[in-house]
Amino acid sequence: xxxxxxxxxxxxxxxxxxxxxxxxxxxxxxxxxxxxxxxxxxxxxxxxxxxxxxxxxxxxxxxxxxxxxxxxxxxxxxxxxxxxxxxxxxxxxxxxxxxxxxxxxxxxxxxxxxxxxxxxxxxxxxxxxxxxxxxxxxxxxxxxxxxxxxxxxxxxxxxxxxxxxxxxxxxxxxxxxxxxxxxxxxxxxxxxxxxxxxxxxxxxxxxxxxxxxxxxxxxxxxxxxxxxxxxxxxxxxxxxxxxxxxxxxxxxxxxxxxxxxxxxxxxxxxxxxxxxxxxxxxxxxxxxxxxxxxxxxxxxxxxxxxxxxxxxxxxxxxxxxxxxxxxx
Numbered sequence: 551x552x553x554x555x556x557x558x559x560x561x562x563x564x565x566x567x568x569x570x571x572x573x574x575x576x577x578x579x580x581x582x583x584x585x586x587x588x589x590x591x592x593x594x595x596x597x598x599x600x601x602x603x604x605x606x607x608x609x610x611x612x613x614x615x616x617x618x619x620x621x622x623x624x625x626x627x628x629x630x631x632x633x634x635x636x637x638x639x640x641x642x643x644x645x646x647x648x649x650x651x652x653x654x655x656x657x658x659x660x661x662x663x664x665x666x667x668x669x670x671x672x673x674x675x676x677x678x679x680x681x682x683x684x685x686x687x688x689x690x691x692x693x694x695x696x697x698x699x700x701x702x703x704x705x706x707x708x709x710x711x712x713x714x715x716x717x718x719x720x721x722x723x724x725x726x727x728x729x730x731x732x733x734x735x736x737x738x739x740x741x742x743x744x745x746x747x748x749x750x751x752x753x754x755x756x757x758x759x760x761x762x763x764x765x766x767x768x769x770x771x772x773x774x775x776x777x778x779x780x781x782x783x784x785x786x787x788x789x790x791x792x793x794x795x796x797x798x799x800x801x802x803x804x805x806x807x808x809x810x811x812x813x814x815x816x817x818x819x820x821x822x823x824x825x826x827x828x829x830x831x832x833x834x835x836x837x838x839x840x841x842x843x844x845x846x847x848x849x850x851x852x853x854x855x856x857x858x859x860x861x862x863x864x865x866x867x868x869x870x871x872x873x874x875x876x877x878x
Contacts, residue, residue: 559648561676568657569641573670576638585672587638587688596634596689596696600624604681608747609724614652616747617683618659623749624770625687626667627817630756631768633697634689636669642686644679667753697759697766697821699783706764706822708788708846709831711752714773715798715806718813720746738799749817755842758834759821766821772812774854777820781854790846793859811856822848 559567570580577586589595602621604610622639629636641660645653664671669687720742723734734742752768759766765784767776781788795803795810803810823831828844835842849855856864 559650564648564653564676568653569671569674571661571664571671573638573672575668576670576672578672580671580673582673585638585640587672590690592693593690594693594696596629596632596691597686598625598628598632599684599686600628601682601684603683610681612747613659614656615659618656618661619663619748621683621685622660622663622669622687623751624817625685626663626669626751626753627749627768627770627819629687629689630752631697631766631819632689632691633695633756633760633763633766634691635757636667636753637688637690638670638672639664639685639687641671641674642682642684643674643676644682645676646678646681667751691760695760697756697763699765699767699780701763702765702780702784702786702822702848703824704786704848704850706824706848707828707831707844708777708790708820708822708848709842709844710769710773710796710818710820711755711835711840711842712750712816712818713796713798713841714769714816714818715803715810715813716742716745717749717815717817718809719798719801719806720744721813721815722809734799738801741799746815749815751817752819752838752840754838755819755834755840758838759819759823759831762827762830762834763821763823766819769816769818769820770814772814773816773820774811775814778854780820780822781848781852784848787849787851787853787855788846789849789855789857791857792864794843794845796841796843 565580573580577588602608608617625639626636723739723742756766765780767779769776777788792804792807797803798806798810831842858864
């Protein structure tokens with residue numbers, strides 16, 4: 551790594567001050583060319599990377615403590631979908647300049663969530679450039695017990711955790727794009743922004759679903775798209791009952807169906823399980839403190855169908871978020 555120039559604080563000073571934390575479970579943490587992690591006997595590593603780019607994934611003026619939280623939360627959500635327990639992560643950070651107040655708040659938000667999940671920062675990189683955050687997270691899951699996208703079976707129930715669409719409504723709020731926004735209560739506005747900027751990774755739920763769920767995915771790009779990954783991986787189709795979808799912000803789901811089905815940034819879980827496991831699913835929700843809703847069924851016919859409160863297929867079509875949609 552080349553040291554930064556023209557700053558009172560250099561690159562290695564920055565790392566030492568803000569991102570060198572105790573990592574007792576790592577054989578070697580921050581400070582060498584590589585971190586060394588010792589896998590637990592009988593476990594597999596679950597590894598995921600996510601990148602957050604200023605202007606693409608977050609507003610440049612976002613609270614840096616919230617940004618630190620979200621940067622790790624989106625990665626922990628991937629571990630949750632796999633049924634893996636967090637162990638460690640690396641951080642690659644590009645900064646336009648060294649701003650101590652910003653770095654302090656960012657590192658505190660990041661560390662608070664990391665500590666809550668016993669996930670140790672063990673290495674990474676820093677450089678000068680447009681604000682860009684890339685985290686790679688490492689989790690452990692017992693051999694053969696990982697939740698995957700390819701296990702859904704015809705007849706399985708489809709569930710979601712939490713409430714969908716609130717983060718998308720929060721984005722509309724910040725962009726002043728929602729005509730309904732002035733009628734929202736202050737509580738609804740706060741909740742919408744919190745859901746966008748402070749997602750809750752469902753790690754405890756993912757652990758509770760091991761051996762129960764047949765397939766799972768985290769909802770980052772919208773329910774229809776992320777459920778679509780399960781359908782494609784499993785070679786099945788599905789029917790969703792739109793009337794069963796929880797109301798975002800207490801607002802009628804039918805009034806915000808695009809946000810609920812394709813809004814993205816929810817970081818909830820969508821998963822499938824046989825009807826015989828309904829009691830076990832209920833228990834998993836209780837033990838993890840997570841609201842769960844059964845919203846549909848896995849079908850043999852390919853594709854995703856939406857059915858309204860009258861039992862009629864709506865014919866509506868929604869697309870998941872795609873960073874390169876419309877580009878050649």
